[in-house]
Amino acid sequence: MVGTQLINAHFSAAIRTVVAAWRGPLSFDEAKHQLSDPAALGQVLVGEVVRSLSQFGVAHTDLIAHAWEAPCIHLVGAFDADVGADTPVDFLPVPDTEATIIARASVIAANAALGSHTISYGTENEGALFVNLVVKPGEGYEAEKSQGSMKGHTDGVWLPVRGEQHPYGMRISPSPDFVCLAGLRNPKQVPTTIMPLRKVLNHLNEDQLHELAKPQYIIGPQFTFKKRLKELFGVDLLVEDSQLLFWVGDSPWIRYSHSSTQTDSEQSLDAKAAMDAFETACKLCVEAYSLAPGDIILVNNRICLHGRAEVGEEHGAKSRWLLRAYGLDTTGFDASQWHKDSSHTLYP
Numbered sequence: 001m002v003g004t005q006l007i008n009a010h011f012s013a014a015i016r017t018v019v020a021a022w023r024g025p026l027s028f029d030e031a032k033h034q035l036s037d038p039a040a041l042g043q044v045l046v047g048e049v050v051r052s053l054s055q056f057g058v059a060h061t062d063l064i065a066h067a068w069e070a071p072c073i074h075l076v077g078a079f080d081a082d083v084g085a086d087t088p089v090d091f092l093p094v095p096d097t098e099a100t101i102i103a104r105a106s107v108i109a110a111n112a113a114l115g116s117h118t119i120s121y122g123t124e125n126e127g128a129l130f131v132n133l134v135v136k137p138g139e140g141y142e143a144e145k146s147q148g149s150m151k152g153h154t155d156g157v158w159l160p161v162r163g164e165q166h167p168y169g170m171r172i173s174p175s176p177d178f179v180c181l182a183g184l185r186n187p188k189q190v191p192t193t194i195m196p197l198r199k200v201l202n203h204l205n206e207d208q209l210h211e212l213a214k215p216q217y218i219i220g221p222q223f224t225f226k227k228r229l230k231e232l233f234g235v236d237l238l239v240e241d242s243q244l245l246f247w248v249g250d251s252p253w254i255r256y257s258h259s260s261t262q263t264d265s266e267q268s269l270d271a272k273a274a275m276d277a278f279e280t281a282c283k284l285c286v287e288a289y290s291l292a293p294g295d296i297i298l299v300n301n302r303i304c305l306h307g308r309a310e311v312g313e314e315h316g317a318k319s320r321w322l323l324r325a326y327g328l329d330t331t332g333f334d335a336s337q338w339h340k341d342s343s344h345t346l347y348p
Contacts, residue, residue: 007058007066011113012075013051015296018045019079019105019336031101038119038129040341041105041111049113054278060113067114067178067249071196074289079106081293083184087321092130093324098277103132103182103296107172110298116177116327119344121156127345133181133322135315145223147313151194152235152282152305155179155326158221158229158239161246161253161302162329164260167239173337173346175255178327179299179306183291185321189208192297195305199256201245203281206272211274212245225308232348240264244275253302291322298327 022045034041048066050060067073083099094100107130111118120129136143156175159166166172181192185284219239221229229237244261246253258279262272282305289297299306311320328346339345 004066006071006073007063010053010056010058012078013076014049015078015106015109017052018048019102019109022105023102032096035101035104037343038108039117041190042108042115042117045109049109058220063113064115067300072194072297072299075295077294078296079103080296082185086317087185087319088132088134089137089316092125094130094132098186103184103323106296107180107182110296111178111327113178115329117330118158118325119328119346120326120348122339122345123223123232123348129344130323130325133324135311135313135319139144139313147311149310150307151258152307154255156304157255157257157260158219158225161255168237171336174328175324176301176328179301180292180325180327181297182323183293183295184323185293185318186291187318189290190311191290191309192319193286193288193307193309194299195282195285197252197287197303200281201252203284204277208274209245211271212278213243215241215243215272216264216268217242218262218264222257222260227337229348251303252300256305290320
């Protein structure tokens with residue numbers, strides 16, 4: 001097996017080579033059209049990525065094992081990020097430029113190589129497959145949130161983890177396996193932060209681990225999901241009797257968001273203390289990754305939390321611009337879990 005320290009470099013080189021070869025013979029409109037069906041595009045690209053990796057001595061099984069052992073995979077220089085357009089000032093839409101087409105295709109190829117589909121959720125960001133992570137100008141919650149730092153969290157915390165059924169129905173799809181960020185601009189080198197779960201748990205005692213694994217927490221939807229979920233179901237949906245920590249074989253999985261998680265009663269002192277200890281431990285285990293233009297980071301949403309440092313108020317022009325998408329193993333999903341006429345949008 002190739003040393004894991006080399007796998008990221010080989011994976012990045014494979015993505016860059018394969019996506020460039022895919023893009024070469026296509027017109028701009030043809031390439032843009034293929035992005036609308038990420039499942040089909042992923043199938044086109046994954047075989048070439050696997051073949052390219054094999055030339056470096058990296059077996060496909062080793063890559064997937066690496067993705068489930070490493071808290072994140074940082075792909076340096078995975079695509080050409082020569083962006084001509086100004087940075088957007090809203091999360092949608094993603095402008096169609098040469099750089100964003102290559103970036104999106106690269107993320108789709110990377111997810112496919114990890115056995116995941118690039119997906120979205122109908123109740124978040126209008127079901128868009130990719131969103132801009134940029135600073136929104138002005139005042140108000142969204143603008144302030146886009147400018148500030150973010151604590152460690154997992155995405156889609158209200159959704160079930162893969163393998164779990166949601167209490168509001170089997171149609172509700174799992175949260176993502178991977179959170180995928182592609183760097184287009186980062187002039188101030190604002191870091192994306194990660195907190196590897198195993199390192200965090202090493203700071204907790206057995207009693208605290210036991211409390212986190214009890215079904216005694218209440219989880220609400222995060223901000224990006226909240227409005228549309230309420231429109232869909234008519235009420236603020238809280239998932240009671242939830243656990244935060246899971247064991248899948250010998251591997252711990254986590255779902256956590258400080259803003260969306262609470263104990264089931266004010267008397268749940270041990271549960272609250274465990275959650276507070278977990279939050280404190282996260283702060284002790286922060287690792288920083290500054291995404292340069294052309295970099296991709298694939299954060300394992302089961303075994304790692306992520307956040308970011310403060311971004312600041314600079315917006316538009318040549319300010320910070322990342323793209324975000326999700327990867328999820330959708331093997332065995334029921335047809336009802338997909339939105340009609342979409343190969344990537346999951347319910348809800």
